[in-house]
Amino acid sequence: MRRLTVDYTRYLRSPVVEVALFASERVGLHVGETVLVNGEDGIPERRATVISIDGGKVKLRFIDPVRATA
């Protein structure tokens, strides 16, 4: 499964996040694809679904909930 990084400081616990992707990350990415989101090293990854792609930006909706504590 593809891994993407989001800015959790910006999006906090929002269920939907938007992220700009590098060209190499966009290759073959499609709406409906399930990806793994890695916000920070050491934080559990969460699955998310690609809900839109607009140029270099994608919106993701989280499937997995936040696990609150380390």
Place this chain on the structure above:
Amino acid sequence: MAIRLREDELPPDGATVIVHLGAGAHNNLRDKAIRSYDDYRDVTESGGLFALSVYAALKGHEVREIVGTMPWNQYGTCSVGELRAYFELLATTILDDALQPVDPLQEVHFDVVLPGLEDERLAVEGALLDDVELLATVETWLDPHVDTFRSLFEPRQRL
């Protein structure tokens, strides 16, 4: 998603600023500043900005509340005064429907602006995401500034 500059007075030097700070923060912080560069083209006359999101404990919002809205409980704090000794601070609101659940904190959202790089390739929107050589140049440029930013927020804390 768009950025709006608020016309707030900047917070006092003694106010506490909070950032989400996981392990391996250097690369994560640098990556965030790069990915959000183009988001600031509409609010500056100099192209994009290398900016990092932070929140200030102001207007009744306490550190505990702010950290509690983050998906992980590792964070760092520093004072506005310490931060402004090195970086510009902008009062910014992120305009994005996805942020509605955490909207109350937007009134204390700020961007820390890392120094810009003069490179004509940055004039093209999206170039930073597509040009591998430009990306490497920018990463090298940002590394010392990200180190300074991170050091201001250490040691990492847990709620």
